[in-house]
Amino acid sequence: MDRLLIRGGQPLHGEVTISGAKNAALPELCAALLTAQPVTLSNVPKLQDVATTLKVLRHLGASAERDAERPDVVRIDAGTVHSTEAPYELVKTMRASILVLGPLLARFGAAKVSLPGGCAIGSRPVDQHIKGLQAMGAEITVQHGYIQALAPQGEAGLRRLRGARITTDMVTVTGTENLMMAAALADGETILENAAREPEIPDLAEMLIKMGAQIEGHGTHRIRIWGVERLNAPEGGHRIVPDRIEAGTFLCAVAAAGGDVVLRDARATHLDAVIDKLREAGMTITAGEDWIRIQATARPKAVSFRTTEYPGFPTDMQAQFMAVNCVAEGAARIAETIFENRFMHVNELIRLGAQIVVDGHTAMVTGVEHLSGATVMATDLRASASLVIAGLVAEGSTTVDRIYHLDRGYDRMEDKLRAIGANIERVSERTGA
Numbered sequence: 001m002d003r004l005l006i007r008g009g010q011p012l013h014g015e016v017t018i019s020g021a022k023n024a025a026l027p028e029l030c031a032a033l034l035t036a037q038p039v040t041l042s043n044v045p046k047l048q049d050v051a052t053t054l055k056v057l058r059h060l061g062a063s064a065e066r067d068a069e070r071p072d073v074v075r076i077d078a079g080t081v082h083s084t085e086a087p088y089e090l091v092k093t094m095r096a097s098i099l100v101l102g103p104l105l106a107r108f109g110a111a112k113v114s115l116p117g118g119c120a121i122g123s124r125p126v127d128q129h130i131k132g133l134q135a136m137g138a139e140i141t142v143q144h145g146y147i148q149a150l151a152p153q154g155e156a157g158l159r160r161l162r163g164a165r166i167t168t169d170m171v172t173v174t175g176t177e178n179l180m181m182a183a184a185l186a187d188g189e190t191i192l193e194n195a196a197r198e199p200e201i202p203d204l205a206e207m208l209i210k211m212g213a214q215i216e217g218h219g220t221h222r223i224r225i226w227g228v229e230r231l232n233a234p235e236g237g238h239r240i241v242p243d244r245i246e247a248g249t250f251l252c253a254v255a256a257a258g259g260d261v262v263l264r265d266a267r268a269t270h271l272d273a274v275i276d277k278l279r280e281a282g283m284t285i286t287a288g289e290d291w292i293r294i295q296a297t298a299r300p301k302a303v304s305f306r307t308t309e310y311p312g313f314p315t316d317m318q319a320q321f322m323a324v325n326c327v328a329e330g331a332a333r334i335a336e337t338i339f340e341n342r343f344m345h346v347n348e349l350i351r352l353g354a355q356i357v358v359d360g361h362t363a364m365v366t367g368v369e370h371l372s373g374a375t376v377m378a379t380d381l382r383a384s385a386s387l388v389i390a391g392l393v394a395e396g397s398t399t400v401d402r403i404y405h406l407d408r409g410y411d412r413m414e415d416k417l418r419a420i421g422a423n424i425e426r427v428s429e430r431t432g433a
């Protein structure tokens with residue numbers, strides 16, 4: 001098992017290029033199942049979750065490969081799909097594998113997908129995905145850990161989902177994506193009320209539109225989809241939107257460690273809530289259409305925030321901003337409203353000397369002048385990122401164990417940090433180096 005060894009205390013200077021978004025890449029790879037034509041995606045980040053998704057697609061019978069010369073390009077040909085079953089063994093490490101359910105059911109009329117199960121940050125049910133597909137006429141049974149779904153029988157014996165008006169009980173990101181993909185090939189009109197507005201949803205909608213889907217209202221709470229009989233390859237391929245959470249993570253790293261860094265291929269307009277809070281913390285932030293610059297010349301000021309759906313403060317940035325507050329001047333209150341158990345990083349941050357008290361969904365953080373390096377254990381993806389940020393400012397050495405969580409969602413994080421001056425290296429257990 002790999003771990004990261006960080007020697008803290010170096011300010012960060014230079015430029016970092018942000019990769020394509022994990023949370024857009026995963027649904028967009030699955031969207032390739034909606035057509036028998038080969039789909040090309042570019043700006044595909046090199047992540048464990050992407051590798052897992054490619055494995056799932058291959059298991060279904062699709063070919064799914066990275067281009068040998070341009071590794072950010074992936075080609076998926078789902079014209080050869082021969083199975084509609086995503087088994088537990090492939091699905092268990094990644095909740096987003098539920099995203100094959102909508103496309104398989106829409107194109108083949110049947111799907112059997114293992115329940116993704118809970119994870120460290122909460123129980124994460126998929127009842128809203130099921131409720132929406134049922135409204136579209138699907139017969140769904142959940143048995144032996146699998147969701148088994150059949151679309152209603154239509155004319156000439158063909159199974160096809162029917163458009164429907166669906167209001168989800170809460171705003172769900174992958175739920176909106178699954179239902180939007182399913183509706184793209186359904187018979188008639190679907191209206192998704194209470195839809196999620198995260199930037200990855202308009203990005204997926206734009207890809208589907210290039211494939212011939214008829215969609216309106218993406219990026220708002222009400223998405224309308226008129227189903228078509230067939231989808232094609234997106235002409236000219238589709239470039240995945242930059243990862244706003246990776247960009248936000250680097251901004252927090254600089255806010256905590258100090259320095260002056262420009263993020264390339266980053267969209268400030270997708271990070272308004274985080275940038276506002278960083279400015280409140282005393283950072284100077286300037287931005288253009290595809291870059292963001294952060295200048296951190298003084299110790300940050302503690303800033304309170306509460307996670308909410310987009311465009312509010314993202315839950316996926318809560319842990320990283322908590323790490324900034326740990327070394328800030330003053331005290332801050334952080335409320336987590338999206339997931340019931342997303343404070344797993346708190347105990348590890350405390351091991352580094354942070355002062356944090358948790359009461360239910362709220363954490364009170366009192367900034368300390370210095371953290372001190374120690375061995376800590378990553379418990380989930382963003383928790384790992386918060387420990388790396390804390391390690392960058394801690395005195396002495398910090399070892400972050402179990403970084404397979406980090407590798408799920410960050411593309412060469414330690415290389416990117418090293419390039420801007422961090423003293424960080426990956427230690428592999430097998431080689432010891």
Ligand SMILES: CC(=O)N[C@H]1[C@@H](OP(=O)(O)OP(=O)(O)OC[C@H]2O[C@@H](n3ccc(=O)[nH]c3=O)[C@H](O)[C@@H]2O)O[C@H](CO)[C@@H](O)[C@@H]1O
Nearest residue numbers: 023096124125126127128129171172173174175316338339
């Ligand atoms: C691959 C991907 O894009 N992952 C993101 C996606 O996860 P994901 O799409 O899984 O998160 P959701 O938006 O669905 O979850 C929001 C809340 O709704 C609940 N819920 C959701 C669906 C459902 O059927 N029933 C239900 O109760 C969840 O438990 C959670 O409390 O959005 C989250 C919230 O921004 C982010 O943290 C994840 O990084």
Ligand SMILES: C=C(OP(=O)(O)O)C(=O)O
Nearest residue numbers: 023095096316381382409
């Ligand atoms: C929670 C996250 O991802 P996932 O939904 O893929 O577990 C995340 O990206 O922070």
